[in-house]
Amino acid sequence: MLRKLSLSLLIAAVPLGAEAARAAQIYVSNERDNTVTVLDSETLQIIKVIATGRRPRGIVITPDYKEVIVCIGDDNRLDVIDTEKLEVVRTYDASGPDPELLAVDRKGDRIYVANEDDGLVTVLDRASGKALAEVPVGVEPEGMGVSPDGGIVVNTSEQTSMAHFINTKTFEVVANVLVDTRPRVAEFTLDGREAWVSAEVGGTVSIIDAKTFQILYKLTFDISGVRPELVQPIGVRFTLDGKTAFVALGPSNRIAVIDVATHKIKDYILVGQRPWHIALKPDGTKLYAANGLTNDMTVIDVTTLKAEKTVQVGRLPWGIAIKP
């Protein structure tokens, strides 16, 4: 109840701009370095480099902002970083083998983990760390997205090219939607009506109706001067008003800006090399992109849609989580 209250207060506070001046903490997982880099959002200085297990990739912050949870693929576990102490305080060992991406529901009770090697989605109880269920999906599961009401979790399987919609009460797969090749990320729109699923090799984003499971529209990206095979959509995020979407386009070194209502592509923002995952500052003013090949992170202003600055992080930066 308390958690719910503070969350709604926070959402209410955003339009007033109360959060705007506060420095946020940006957590970037560095796949090659076995670290998470923590930066101050205002100075963009590194606050701390936190050692983790081997091959940290998927990274999320809990809704209470107290913990950052990181998938530790090569050690078959999740590391939990305390956001006050800025160190790994515990691990979840029941995460299943080779966790790659994870999601936490809005209540912060459950963790959903994609186990890439085993074709499973593991559901963990956050408090006890116990596995509540293992849901078989397609081959090489990766993307995880939880619907705003927590009722559905969408997993993508890269080799099977599907988005699997899982009922979070029964742990049953209620729909399998064939999308384009190598789907990587699933993200619900803020109203929960659509799931956006990016396909890395297919070069598209499928917009799926969350009720009928039909593909409503497929975004394609035609960038002049860029060879089509370099357009590899991965990370998807929406602005706080839900009107604009950002899609990281991998080796084309760009972030696409999309009008959610019309599906029109408004802009392509040039960032560092091979941006994969992106994250929005909780106050909605900035977008951050982890650039895998240039070992840095680009800061984009959400209003002007300009890349403002690029700062060094660790080697092979992969994902980003932000504490307001």
Added chain:
Amino acid sequence: MILRLLFAAAALVGYQTGPAVCDETKLAAPIVYLSRAYAEPLPLSLVEPIITDKGLQGARLGLSDNVATGRILKHDYTLVERVSSDKAGVVAAARDLLGNGHRLIVADLEPDELLAVADLAEAQDAIILNARSSNDALRGASCRHNVFHVAPSFAMRADALAQYLAWKQWRNWFLVYGDTPMDAEYVAAIKRAAARFGAKIVEERKYTFDPGNRRAETGHQQIQTQMPLLTQGARDHDVVFVSDLDEAFGEYLLWRTSLPKPVVGTQGLMAVAWHRSYEQYGGSQLQGRFEKFAKRLMTERDYLAWLATRVFGEAITRANTVDAAGLRAFLLSKAFTVAGFKGQGLSFRKWDRQLRQPLLLTGPRSLVSMSPQDGFLHEKFLTDTLGYDEPETHCRLPN
């Protein structure tokens, strides 16, 4: 209607991997793995295990990937495995399977057997995926409308190395090659690559000595003197470019050349479609899944058979048909790409039905680079800088 008929035919044949399932709602999608147990040279290095099921295990893993998707889409994939001991056996097996309605074939065959199967009257409407041979003639003068090439050609391999050597500015090559027909094919591709990418073959030598059995307990002393003899007195060169496809001596060139020069080609730095050192673009996932599945490392032939099986799976998934004519049209259309862990969708070249693909340049223990190299330009696909491009092809196909 055609689908129904095919389904009925497949049901009559039965499946090697299980009983026929006569579920009306399912689309039967049987894929044939056709091979011959060739006498293969043993690897020279004792570190390399002797593997007798290269290719087959890859096709089996490809099947299991297809099955995962097919289970949901109600496509019932099966793999019919036929490995014969001689050419007549291969042709008889192909006749038998084609006669029973099979049309989708993964061919782990050398050119002789491959063409014998492709030219069967009953194979004219089949789709045969070459998952083994790099022979350039198969993509050129001897191309067939019913044969698609998943394996990279010798020309693609030589070009992939040549681009890297050009980038390094190692332009003077000393060519050393073995005495087999396949070596002659690769040597021709190496010479073509040198001309295309501005390199010079300063000298060439054929090596005919047969080192014999791979066991050579005290043989290293002889080898230590043989390799400098083979390589001494050659004109000024940057690299030794070796073609030794039968693994008779190439391994021995490393660290034993007369001058301290790097070795590239079939040993040393190699251009391949797959290697254990490769982990890029999600490649670790495939390595890991294969090792769990087959209890050994994934060889290039396993990868190619896996990829060929996946080509069929991907096409059936997207086109929602097992009709060979429909699938052939789809494979040649712009809509078809298959993911092969190379960071881009792979598609077939229309002019010779060769699968476009980046190639790995790998040393014995680590990945060195991937070609095409940056800076080599092409108006359509960068990967078309590897091998025979449309204006150069000797292949003449009706469509």
